[in-house]
Amino acid sequence: MSESLQTERKNATFNIKELTDTLNGGPEETRKRKQIESLVFNTPAFHRQDRFQLSREEIYDYSIKVYGELIKLCKKENIEIRYDNPDYVRLVGCIPEEIPVGLHVGMFSSSISDQGTEEQQKKWIPLARNFKIFGTYAQTELAHGTFVRGLETTATYDESKQEFILNSPTITSTKWWPGFLGRTSNHAVIAAQLYTKSKCYGIHMFIVQLRDLKDHKPLPGVTIGDIGDKFGFDTVDNGFLRLDNVHIPRENMLMKYAKVTPEGKYLPPTNAKVAYSAMTLIRVVLVRGSAKALASASTIAIRYSAVRHQTETAPGKEPQVLDYVTQQYKLFPQLATALAFGFAGNYMIDTFNKIHSEISSGQLDALSELHGISSGLKAYTTDTATAGIEVCRRACGGHGYSNACGIQHIYANVLPCVTLEGENTVMYLQAASKVISTIKRLEQLRRSGMDQDEAWNTAGIELVQAAKAHCHYFIVKNYLRSLEKLNMTPSLRKVMNSIALLYGNYGIDENAGDFLESGFMTGEQLNLVKAKILQLLSEVRRNAVAVVDAFDFDDKYLRSILGAYDGDVYNRLYNWAKSSPLNKTEVHSSYTEYLQQLLKSKL
């Protein structure tokens, strides 16, 4: 155990376990979480030491093995695999890899339970829940992802056979990106333009079988595969799919809201956007996911900064890099943001569950509001978390560039979230419509003679800025309100208040221009904010390591040599390097193949 970390933990002014319980929702929740997590951490199949030295194919193979192990574990422990089952969420939440269960449960099954009729749920949910079928959610196409109404896949109703015929009419209509589509899934919920009696009724959802249940071969009319290597998400076979007049029974259209009768008559839903519900759920989940990712990166960077000593500030005295104010200014706001986003994630999940039960009982009026706030917060938290994770990585210096740091994998897994489930700019624009000052700008543009679309586009930059400000304001307010409601000992409350004040003041400092431009604050007041930040950084310094310890991430989850709990960085780093496949032999074969000839040649 690193002496520096031992000292940090001894110096803490609050009880770490109390903060862990507070963040988990109480000691019983902590106990349950740790009990569930131990199932994963004590199953060797979930952990491969050489995971980051595998080829893409080996990694995919490994992810499917983990998928199978997870399903077996859930069956053995009688944990129902549902996105609203807390034990399932705890279990899958401690597996740091993206595995197929996310899309199968989070989008395929949830689309059917949200938008399927009773009969459809009775038929498909048991098959999905018992993994008799593997599903994904196939909406995005080669040429359209954001503009859902512009998707080109068609589902044309054939009254004589009471079937829908699904077709990819153009190369651009090829489904492209859906997770675990390329190799894993044998079914998909597919978004397609619905045609009946030669009229188009827009995007609806259809369950389509893609592969034979006996030999997993693509069915007739189905062309399917992986879209190739990506920036990250290397466990995921994001796929492409082309449908050449694939016939499905009428009953495979999800018909809880919109319907097509056997005679081909279209019965519209009360709100067309209910078809988008699967996206809203994942946006809500991504808010809490961003918090967890930033908390993980902060844990690694702050522990490492407490272990790392660098540069003599007095003869023979090399301070911990965590003592540098610049290092504190990099890392402590990330820690504060992770906590703020965690409370925002809790709010989003509670709000989603409340509105979701209203929607399930047919009351759809809160749908648009839920869409607005979930879109805005998804955009704001994923944008901010990815930027903050990179700040944490850079704060680790040279070793931050080694895969031994572990922040790379966190970053690569969070990065696509600024795009998937709704490209962030577009998502901001879903919350901006609610911000008064922007509306005035739009009215001004309209008065100048612009039409709505032109005015909206021209005001786009301000709309996005307004949405960001709105989300930031909401997160600060929710953070403070959440702390007020929590029972905490005075010592813990003091620490949490300092961190919350740091988050608020840092946000003002980061956006000082807006506060000046709006006349909301003067230059002097902004100087007071900077002074307050410096004071708060020194307050947080003493407890920073203890606060990240309270996130209670197991080393097996963090997978970080720099951020391990015992802080034994240098021995671990040396052993990690020695285990690299490149060091398997004293002399690499390339010597005899190439270098030796070079040495001998007369060049």
Ligand SMILES: CCCCCCCC(=O)SCCNC(=O)CCNC(=O)[C@H](O)C(C)(C)COP(=O)(O)OP(=O)(O)OC[C@H]1O[C@@H](n2cnc3c(N)ncnc32)[C@H](O)[C@@H]1OP(=O)(O)O
């Ligand atoms: C574990 C899982 C890992 C995650 C894997 C990733 C999965 C994916 O990426 S799945 C694909 C994700 N794709 C997207 O998110 C696409 C993003 N685009 C969209 O959602 C839509 O095109 C969007 C919202 C931009 C515009 O939708 P569009 O149909 O054109 O609606 P639009 O005409 O702009 O708005 C009409 C009304 O619909 C409302 N609306 C739009 N979307 C929604 C929604 N999801 N819910 C409720 N209301 C909505 C708007 O708020 C608006 O309401 P109002 O009139 O009251 O202001």
Ligand SMILES: Cc1cc2nc3c(=O)[nH]c(=O)nc-3n(C[C@H](O)[C@H](O)[C@H](O)COP(=O)(O)OP(=O)(O)OC[C@H]3O[C@@H](n4cnc5c(N)ncnc54)[C@H](O)[C@@H]3O)c2cc1C
């Ligand atoms: C890792 C990963 C996993 C994914 N998994 C799935 C999945 O399982 N299922 C699925 O269906 N899809 C999936 N997707 C696709 C994802 O949902 C889309 O990529 C996403 O919705 C963005 O759409 P796009 O790619 O068309 O981006 P585009 O919309 O083409 O974005 C390109 C640029 O255009 C800008 N832009 C676009 N429209 C507007 C506008 N109206 N106003 C202002 N600017 C605009 C954007 O801001 C962006 O800067 C996944 C994507 C990734 C990266």
